[in-house]
Amino acid sequence: MSKASDQRDWTKPAAMAIPKGGFFPDKVEKGRYGPIFPRTPACYGFSILAKIIPGREEVFYEYARNIEKTITAQPDALAVLKLHYLRWVLFPIKGDTYFMYQGIFDTDFDKYTEDAVALFGATGITTVFENLEGFPKDWKTNAPAFVKFVREHQCPSFLEYAEYPFTSAEEIKKALRVKAALSDMLDQMQ
Amino acid sequence: MLEFGDIQHILLTRAPALTGRYEFLSFRNPAGGRAWLTAIREKVHSAKSMRESVEKDKRWITVAFTCNGLRALGVNETTLATFPEEFREGMAERSAVLGDTGANDPAHWVDKTASPDLHAIAILFARDIAERGRCVIEHGRLLAECQGVEVLSSLDLEATPPFDYAHDHFGYRDRLSQPVIEGSGDEPTPGSGAPLKAGEFILGYPDETGSGSALPQPEILSRNGSFMAYRRLEEHVGRFRDFLRENGRTPGEQELLAAKFMGRWRSGAPLTLAPDKDDPALGADSQRNNNFNYKHDDPQGYAVPLGSHMRRMNPRDTAVNMNRRRMIRRGATYGPHLPEGTPDDGKERGIAAFVICASLIRQFEFAQNVWVNDRNFHELGNERDPIIGTQDGTLEFKIPKRPIRRKITGLPAFTTVRGGAYFFLPGLKALRWLAAQGKPS
Numbered sequence: 001m002s003k004a005s006d007q008r009d010w011t012k013p014a015a016m017a018i019p020k021g022g023f024f025p026d027k028v029e030k031g032r033y034g035p036i037f038p039r040t041p042a043c044y045g046f047s048i049l050a051k052i053i054p055g056r057e058e059v060f061y062e063y064a065r066n067i068e069k070t071i072t073a074q075p076d077a078l079a080v081l082k083l084h085y086l087r088w089v090l091f092p093i094k095g096d097t098y099f100m101y102q103g104i105f106d107t108d109f110d111k112y113t114e115d116a117v118a119l120f121g122a123t124g125i126t127t128v129f130e131n132l133e134g135f136p137k138d139w140k141t142n143a144p145a146f147v148k149f150v151r152e153h154q155c156p157s158f159l160e161y162a163e164y165p166f167t168s169a170e171e172i173k174k175a176l177r178v179k180a181a182l183s184d185m186l187d188q189m190q
Numbered sequence: 191m192l193e194f195g196d197i198q199h200i201l202l203t204r205a206p207a208l209t210g211r212y213e214f215l216s217f218r219n220p221a222g223g224r225a226w227l228t229a230i231r232e233k234v235h236s237a238k239s240m241r242e243s244v245e246k247d248k249r250w251i252t253v254a255f256t257c258n259g260l261r262a263l264g265v266n267e268t269t270l271a272t273f274p275e276e277f278r279e280g281m282a283e284r285s286a287v288l289g290d291t292g293a294n295d296p297a298h299w300v301d302k303t304a305s306p307d308l309h310a311i312a313i314l315f316a317r318d319i320a321e322r323g324r325c326v327i328e329h330g331r332l333l334a335e336c337q338g339v340e341v342l343s344s345l346d347l348e349a350t351p352p353f354d355y356a357h358d359h360f361g362y363r364d365r366l367s368q369p370v371i372e373g374s375g376d377e378p379t380p381g382s383g384a385p386l387k388a389g390e391f392i393l394g395y396p397d398e399t400g401s402g403s404a405l406p407q408p409e410i411l412s413r414n415g416s417f418m419a420y421r422r423l424e425e426h427v428g429r430f431r432d433f434l435r436e437n438g439r440t441p442g443e444q445e446l447l448a449a450k451f452m453g454r455w456r457s458g459a460p461l462t463l464a465p466d467k468d469d470p471a472l473g474a475d476s477q478r479n480n481n482f483n484y485k486h487d488d489p490q491g492y493a494v495p496l497g498s499h500m501r502r503m504n505p506r507d508t509a510v511n512m513n514r515r516r517m518i519r520r521g522a523t524y525g526p527h528l529p530e531g532t533p534d535d536g537k538e539r540g541i542a543a544f545v546i547c548a549s550l551i552r553q554f555e556f557a558q559n560v561w562v563n564d565r566n567f568h569e570l571g572n573e574r575d576p577i578i579g580t581q582d583g584t585l586e587f588k589i590p591k592r593p594i595r596r597k598i599t600g601l602p603a604f605t606t607v608r609g610g611a612y613f614f615l616p617g618l619k620a621l622r623w624l625a626a627q628g629k630p631s
Contacts, residue, residue, distance in 0.1 A: 030286035032276070032555050111560045114552050118399075118511050142403050143552065160340075170569050174217045 005065065014041035014165040031110030033147040039157055041165030044083060044104025045104040050153045052090070053096050056131040060090060063128040070123050074169040077123055080115045082106040084169050086126075099132060109150070114143050192237075192373045192388055192395070198252055198618040199240035200313065200520055201392060201546060204365075205250040207315035209322045210522050210544060212349035212420075213329065214303060214611075215310040217262040217407060218338030221310065224263055224625050226336040228310065229255070230329075231621040248321040252313040252611035253621065254418055255282055256280060259309030264627035265411075271406040273614070276551045278280040280306075281610045285556055289563030291481060294607040296581040300538075301343040301609040308342060308611055311420065313544075315347075315522075322346070343609075345422065347522035355458075355474065358523055359425040359539050360448070360577075360604070361472055363458030367480050367504055369516040381481030384511055390548055392416055393406045398513040403549060406614075411624070412616030419545040419554040422524075422609035423578060428534025430604045437598065450589050451576040453500025454479075460500070464626050465493040483507045496568040499577040502561040508568075517553050518546040534584055540605065550612055 019025065022037050029036045037044065052060070070077055079087075082105050089100040109116070120129070121140050128134050136145035137183075164172075194202070202471050202493065206424035217223030233251050234241075240250060257278045261270060266600040276284055282296035282304035290296060296304035321495065350357065367543040368475070370378040371392070372385035389397030394413035401597055406412040438444030445468060448536030449455040472478055488494055494501050506512065525539025543591040547553035561567060562575040565585065574580055576587045581603035589596040616624060 032287050032551050034558060068417065107566075111556075114514060114556070115511050118514070141403060143401060168569060 003057065004084065008166040010164045010167045012165070013120050013161070013163050015161040016040045016042075016157065018156065027125070029108075031108060033110050033113060034143065035117075036108045037154075039166075040157070040160040041162035042160040043104055043162075043166070043168070044108050045157070045160075046109060047102045047104070047155045047157065048150055048153045049098060049100050049155050050132040050134070051077070052095070052099050053131050056119060057097055059089070059131050061127055064088065066127075070171075078119070080112060080119055082169065083130055085133070099128070106121055106170070110147075113147055117146050119141070122139060123178050125127050127164065192392070193414050193617075194238035194241075194372070195236050196571070196619050197237045197392060198615055198617065199235040199237045199250060200252045200616065201374075201416055201518065202237040202371065203240050203244075204520065204559065205240070205315040205354040206244065207250065207317055208353065209317075209319050210313070210315040211326060212314075213312045213344045214301060214308055214342045215259075215312065215333075216305075216307040216342050217259065217338045218340060219310045220262060220264045220627070222338035223259075223337045224627060226332065226339045227621060227625040229332050231618070231625060234618065236618050239394045246496055248317040249325050251317045251325075252615070253310060254313075254615040255310050255624075256308050256611055256613060258306055259599070260624070262309045262563055262612065263624050265624070269407060269411065272405075274417075274549065274551060276555060277526060277612050279616065280344040281419065281612045284555065284612075288558040289366070289574070290607055290610070291580055291583050293603060294580050296610070299422075299607070299609045300388070301345065301423070303343070304610045305342065311611070311613055328496045345524055345609075347524050347542060348526075350523050355457075358541055359427050359525070360430055361456040362448075362454070363456065366454070366458055366517075367500075369518065379480050380478070381483075383513070386516055390513070390516060390544060390553075391518055393548055397548065411616065411620045414622070415620055416546050416548060416615045417546075417550045418552075418613040418615045419550060420542070420609070420611045420613060421545070421607060422540065422542045424441075424525075424538050424606045424608045426534075426602075426604055426606070427528045427539065429602055433496065433602060433604070437542045450495050451498060451587070453494040455500035456615060458459075461493040462487050479523065482496060491568075492555065492592065495587070495589050497570045497573040497576065499575050502567060502575050503557065504562070513557055515553055516547075517557065520544045520546065540608070540610065562618075569608065576604070 018038070018040065023035060024038055027038065084104040084106070087102045089102070091100065103142055117139065135149055136142060139146040196367050196603060230251065230253055234253055235250050257270060257273060257280060271277065276364050276381045281288070285291065285296050302308060314322065314325050316325060330565040333341065350359055358364055367382060370376045370382065371388050372383045374385070375389060388395035389402040393405055393415045394402070433449055438447045444491070445455065450460055454460045455466055455468040455473060457470040459469040460477050460479060460482055463478070464472055483506050484494065484501065491501070521543030523540065523542060526537055528534065528539065562579050565572055567573070567575060570588065572586050573588065574585055581601055583600050583602055585601050587598045587601050589598070
């Protein structure tokens, strides 16, 4: 499917080295809120790193339990983000605790920025962001300020790899649905 | 409570006009610009005065300014810095975001709207051609009295026949799906959703989030104002008709193909409600012609293709936060009518329209960037809007169909952007404030 829609070969694993700064200088695409980080074989993504406000660690663990409950109750809660994976990590640097929010998704973040802000407000995802140093207090009504924070704390990859390059989550789900349907068809023919 | 007496009429009302004219102006000196504004603002209708006198009036005027225009009137840089960045940059600078590339690139625009010298637009809607002629002469006299105010370009608007309903040069019925503003007194048609908070379209009121975005300052300048994206879109009528003939064996197949591009038959009947055969009575019936959704009625796009114009411009229940993406559309057609069966005469004809919204970046630019020109909208892979998207002959249009979809490859451009600009549409008090810039306070 990916091959048909993208003219890219999903059967050949691929790696992409990315210049310092995260952009290919001759191919920078302008998005509504600034330059768009390039799509790689591993799709679009971000790795946002920020220092947490000291003493707030427990909020992050409580937040994790809340997100699990949210997704259990409403599995499509994050559908708008067109995600493959999200990872939340806490790690220490010189006695301080830092937070990493790493996502891999199928659309450049710029496109659905306001939807993401609205979603975060609705699901409480950013309750955790509010515990990061420098996060804008008016983020719910100020998408540009939210975007600025994200961009300032984004650490772009310098190398990305994919076993099945340029394949969207929707294509993977479609393929699995076809497989299930085919399996069901074969069962019916026994 | 909306301040109807301060809001320019174009935001809330539609003039009963068959003709019109846009004049794009440049102020070579601030005093001349302010003299022009002082005189013309007396003629600008508010929503209130327009409603009170619509029966007897024959013309309706709107004025709006680019960022450079506000500067040219004497607005200081501190004030300008409080306006959103996309407005300050202007439409031509945002071409990459909007998808205005190739033939649509601002370098090719024909009306000098891409020029930094564009400062203001005077929009005239007139009941008939005689009234338009009278107003053009009167405005010409005013311009002659205002030193340094020049007309960069102008465009005459004409409704296209038949005149009993609004439609474009391709023949598609227009004005079918407009948002309604809460408190405006208008009632949404069935399927159009509940009225939206005024702040989605008018500055200074709560929006759908319950609050509102930061306003340009001072408040007297921004309150009851809005932003307006202008698009002059040439319609290649001959090319469109040829394409239908080449890709449909019978008139019926050609009409169906035209309907698949739009999502509606040219009569206005939506394919969701009339999937196989046109239903002109449905198309003309505002109580029925907008009453549908996609998620359950047509998830695969068997009726309305996923990439069709209507589905892109308003994905309804297949997108989130739709209430934050709505836009008010105004405008008209321009150029001579090309009768069916007549070869293309090479003359420019099309739509010259305004998209009015509180946030250009969140509403207009989102629609252009994500809905119109994202090749992968709805996972389509290699498509853009078949009517208004940027087409270079390399993209396709897929029509879901059982058992096998139809895929049209090498779709040509049926439209070309010929001009465009971002304007700030001030309220009437703000017009007075602007006209008084430079005077000692």
